[in-house]
Amino acid sequence: MFDGPSLVFFAAGLAVFMAAVLPKILRDIPVSMPMVFLGAGILAFTVLRNLPDPDPVRYADVTTHLTEVCVIISLMGAGLALDRPVGWRRWSTTWRMLGLAMPLTLLGLTLLNLWLLGVGLAAAVLVAAALAPTDPVLASEVQVGEPADDEEEDAEGEAEDEVRFGLTSEAGLNDGLAFPFVYLAIALSVVGTAPSAWLPHWLAIDVLWRIGMGLLLGFATGKGLSRIFFSARLESIRLSNHSEGFVALASTFLAYGITEMLDGYGFVAVFVCAVTIRAAERTHGYHRVLHSYVEQLERLLTVVILVLLGGAIARGLLAGIGWREIAVAAAFLLLVRPLAGWISLLGGRPGRRERLAIAFFGVRGIGSLYYLGYALGKGNFPGGEQLWAMIGLVVASSIVLHGVTAAPVMNRLDRLRERVAEERFGDGRQAPDTPV
Template structure:
């Protein structure tokens, strides 16, 4: 199909989804389900207009998934306005680290004892399938504001954090297969791939965003320079934070998420006005300029997120014909979504102040998506055997596809029930 037809198709798709947005909110459907179906129709199974073979084009698909993931992480970070010292962060932190580790362990156990995989391959499979992704179910995305719904906030915070916390397990799996240096007794993995990657990534991202934001606001306020082009500032911040973190062997994903959190909390840049360095009028202008920049960046990056989602999900749908029916595929997918996720969530949340009703919703909405696709392509590009590659592709595509369908169908009805139930309980 010529470029002209592709451009026409893209235009029709974008306008159609814009017109159908309100209708989708009333139906048990999500945009991701529509994109997945379109991708399948365009793929080798039917029209054969799009053939993203994961075994041939893993490098390009890795870059595509990485770009979509970075935009998503920055967008989620900007949305989460809850103060960092607030107790409400306890639930997403437990989910992203404790439940994440439990999920990897359970998947690895299923891989070894149920699928007959070697330990390294089973751990690698766990690292690929453990991350969750709230972006692909619009019905459970968080609202902007300082008092978000606890379920939506927990899912969004978990989805952003565990895209970084899963990477050490991917590296551990590769290391157990001899494709990554773990160090003697695993010291390199623990010190660099876990401790430094997580803490260093958050620190680098936050500090870099503060410096960039402060410089831009200062130039705009005091010199009338660096005006406009907030789109360049937002994409540049994502790229610089990710690049610096990766060069320092820290987590680029957590760096970008931390940058979004930092930007949300510094609408006036570094608050030098509180130290009376500037006169009050200049300080007020500084704050107003920073707040305006933050709002415009948030609006732009949310639009980018909405554009990145259909591209990746359409590619995923077109990739489905490359999925082999490997032994244990469907029982493993079912156990992953209906057993592994709930067990990991309930154990991970432990004594956190989360009601059974809310923790049950959180346990159900363990949506697999962009993060799993990225880690799959990363593994394919780092020395796994052909047989293992076929298994990883099959298990990942089955999990992501099933998750998009099941969670897309149930998101709107369950969240409406949850909202009505909350309203009924509020007077008491």
């Protein structure tokens, strides 16, 4: 009666349905959708012993490509959602988090890995590089919502408070900008630690060329696509008039594919492409159509990955974890990232409470899984199972820690912002742009 295929179809249908309703149900309580599906995966693979082990080491290629697709789709969604035009001052929080917080996080975690875990330099840098970027996939509770289509709100991004904007824009760019350090770890594992063996190639190719190509090709792809979407001479291919949301997926793959073919960073290109498309006809309702499609697809992929991650944990992914790994994970989530973020934002746009929130909500997730899988397939890292255990521990801990705290903290900030704005301006219309 309850045969395998029918049970799988039922479970898949239930999971998709829950992915649609859970974000709305859990909006104001200290439980997040990632927490629910991670727990569901742990429960399912514990009870149903006939399910195959979702081992990321055994199924390395599947793990790498599944997480890769999920990340690039989420990057497109993050770029389309940002209302605020790109600018040095308007994006000052982003530049501070990328230029100061991420390098400080990388350095701090690398030293922790060397000191407490006793791994080699290459493995220490790899774990730090995989965990340094914040995640655009699992951080929906603390990121901006759908694109604004009101001209007054959108002109300067006034609908976005600094916390949600800072975390979204940071996650959109730092996923790609962490890649040079992943390549550095791979180089250290293959050619050794002598600078003469890796430094020239790393600087010229992995830093300058790959980042440059990501920025250039992302911008060019976004410009070309935005012309087709909004100002094509032929009415039949002016897609903004036809509400074709699935072309957001085409935009994602085009930007990513052409950039990767030319040895650029596809992650950077996808986000830049999305921001460039958004800059064209900024208040056009088509941006909401594109973003809605991407968001739904991202959510489905996230459900699959989280259930499989929960299954891997249930089947022993964290079996090798000891007190040292727990100490590193706790120090990273509670000390290294928050301290690096706090220092980076001193004197910036966010108020004191906002600064603390941005520093604390450095969610780790799908991108970390991708980076580790990619590097293990390219480099020479002994003890891959232990590295997977470490990354899995931090990601799972982040899902729980940030999932429990996101709704209460963000709701509290919203209420404070409205109260301050009402005291200052007499109403709450300018609340999102009011520092607290």
